Amino acid sequence: MLRYEANTPAMNMALDEAIAEAVSYRVAGPTLRFYGWDPSAVSIGRFQDLEEVVDMEQCERLGVQVVRRSTGGGAVFHDSGKEITYSVVCPEDMMPNDINEAYQEIGGWLVNALKLIGIEATFEPINDVLVNGKKISGSAQSRRQGIFTQHGTLLYDIDRVRMFSVLKVPPDKLDAHGIEDATERVTSVREQKKVPWDFVIAAMANAFIINKQWYVGDLTTDEMARAELIARERYANEDWTFGR
Amino acid sequence: MRPGGHGKARGLGQGVRGLERRVKVPGGKTLVLKVDCQGKEVKDLRLRGDFFFYPEEGLAKLESFLMENSAWKMEDAKTVIASFLEEHDYRVVGFAPADLAYLLRGLRC
Numbered sequence: 001m002l003r004y005e006a007n008t009p010a011m012n013m014a015l016d017e018a019i020a021e022a023v024s025y026r027v028a029g030p031t032l033r034f035y036g037w038d039p040s041a042v043s044i045g046r047f048q049d050l051e052e053v054v055d056m057e058q059c060e061r062l063g064v065q066v067v068r069r070s071t072g073g074g075a076v077f078h079d080s081g082k083e084i085t086y087s088v089v090c091p092e093d094m095m096p097n098d099i100n101e102a103y104q105e106i107g108g109w110l111v112n113a114l115k116l117i118g119i120e121a122t123f124e125p126i127n128d129v130l131v132n133g134k135k136i137s138g139s140a141q142s143r144r145q146g147i148f149t150q151h152g153t154l155l156y157d158i159d160r161v162r163m164f165s166v167l168k169v170p171p172d173k174l175d176a177h178g179i180e181d182a183t184e185r186v187t188s189v190r191e192q193k194k195v196p197w198d199f200v201i202a203a204m205a206n207a208f209i210i211n212k213q214w215y216v217g218d219l220t221t222d223e224m225a226r227a228e229l230i231a232r233e234r235y236a237n238e239d240w241t242f243g244r
Numbered sequence: 245m246r247p248g249g250h251g252k253a254r255g256l257g258q259g260v261r262g263l264e265r266r267v268k269v270p271g272g273k274t275l276v277l278k279v280d281c282q283g284k285e286v287k288d289l290r291l292r293g294d295f296f297f298y299p300e301e302g303l304a305k306l307e308s309f310l311m312e313n314s315a316w317k318m319e320d321a322k323t324v325i326a327s328f329l330e331e332h333d334y335r336v337v338g339f340a341p342a343d344l345a346y347l348l349r350g351l352r353c
Contacts, residue, residue, distance in 0.1 A: 046300050049276070049292045072296035072338070074273075099298065099337050126272070126296075126337055143298050172268040 001209060001216050004201050006036035006080070009043065009067035014231035016087045016151055017070060018223045023089050024147045028223065030090035032208050034201055037078035037085070041065040042166055045073040045140065050242055058165050068241045069151075070234075073127065073140035076153055077163045082188075084201060086208070087151040095148045102141060103127045106150050110137050113154075113207035117199060119192045127152075134187035155188040156200055260287060265347045273338030281353030286316065295338030302334040316351035 007015065012035055022028035040062070042054050046069055050056070053075040054066055064077075078085060088106060095102045107123035114121040114131070121137075124130045129137035139152025160183040169182040189200055219227075234240050259282055266276040273295040280288040289311055297303045309328055315321050322345035329336065 045294050047292050047297065047303060048294060049278075052292075070300060072294065072300065074294035099296070099335060141296065142300065144300075170274065172266065172274060 001032040001205060001214050002034070002219060003216060004034040004036065004084070006038040008039070008231070008236075009037055009041035009065045009078070010231040010235035011227060012037060012085070013043070013067055013069060013235045014227040014229075015219070015223070016089065016149055017230050017234075018227035019087070019089045019219075020142075020144070020147045020149050021226060022220070022223050023091065024145050028220070030094060031087075031217075032205075032214075033087045033089070034204060035085050035087070036080065036083075038080050039063055039065055040080040041067055041078050042075055043067050043069050043078060044075045046070055047072055048075060052170065053168050055166055055168055062162065062166065064166050066241060067235050069140060071140035071142045071149070071151065073138070075167055076138060077167055078153065079157075079159060079162065081197075082155070082157040082159065084154045084156055084204065085151060086154070086204060087149060088208070089147065089149045092143055092146050092148045099141060099143075100125060102148070102150070103139065106139065106152070107137075109207045109210075110152070110154065110204075112210070113200075113204040114189075116203040116207060117189070117193060117195045119189065129154075131187050131192055135185055136187050136189070136192075154200070154204065155186060156197060157190045158186060158188045160186075259283070261353070263351075263353065265351070266293075267339075267343055267347060269339045269343050272340075272343070275339040275343055275347065277344075277347040277351075279351065279353070284353045286311070286314070286351070286353055291344070293338070295336065298335040298337075302332060305332065306334065310348070316348045318348075321345035321348050 019031050044050055044053055059066055096105060103126060104123055107129050110129045111121045111123055119131055121129050121131045127139045128135050137152055137154045139150055141150040164183055189195055261281045263279040263281055268274050274293040275295055276292040278290045278292060279286055291307055318324055322341045325341040325344055
């Protein structure tokens, strides 16, 4: 398990990929990582049209960066200090072969983490965790070269105006949820319970490691070097971000 | 299931027009079919949305397959798409072959 730290958007995505490579080459064990984003960023899904889901001018005004993930799924606003991102990287055979079951398993870890801080949550297929019917966590999963990677977020706090000024929500997504206002669809830990940030990270760590052998480690210099290269060549590269 | 943007045009310049069809799959994700037309000919197509495709690199191969086989003209695109996915061991979460076949059906530039 790696200690929480914040990185640039490109580096965050590159680190998940570098860790997956290290796990695949068996130079690293299964890894849990908790991280933040500095500066704030919107991450978009691998197959999304950037202009359709992100207000680029508003991002520029607010100093919010944009990064395209290697995983599918939707656009997520990672507001600095307001959400906690996790990643789980392990050999594929350690997780259910069925993709939906794997989402449910890790979704269950999130539900347990929230329970530890006194918030009742439920897993909502395909990949969400809800509190009182509102989304508090989403995730995206990848399986490549025998390695399972899932990253996801937990909203600690929300500035709704800021969030929905950078995210464009397609009307069909609202229709599908039977709501008119996207801001009504999300909630945060602090809206539910005034729990300190450190408690939430501790609860996540505890819920994620239960029934597992674990130790706290650090990224290796090789992983850092590889991540810097991946960040430069892929995630900070406009051809990757703006194309697909 | 509700089709949207049926035949909605995007300007691409140089005689190429864009068409877009989309569906929000109930209990699933949004799937968008983007088509580049030149005259009455389909020049290119892309699949976009917030779905999951494993492995991710396989989506480009599915797009090429749909183009090369003029999938919009197929009688039973759903079965053909399902066979293609199975043959390549591609897994999709968020839409089914029937959803994609639905967007392709009757496509005309």
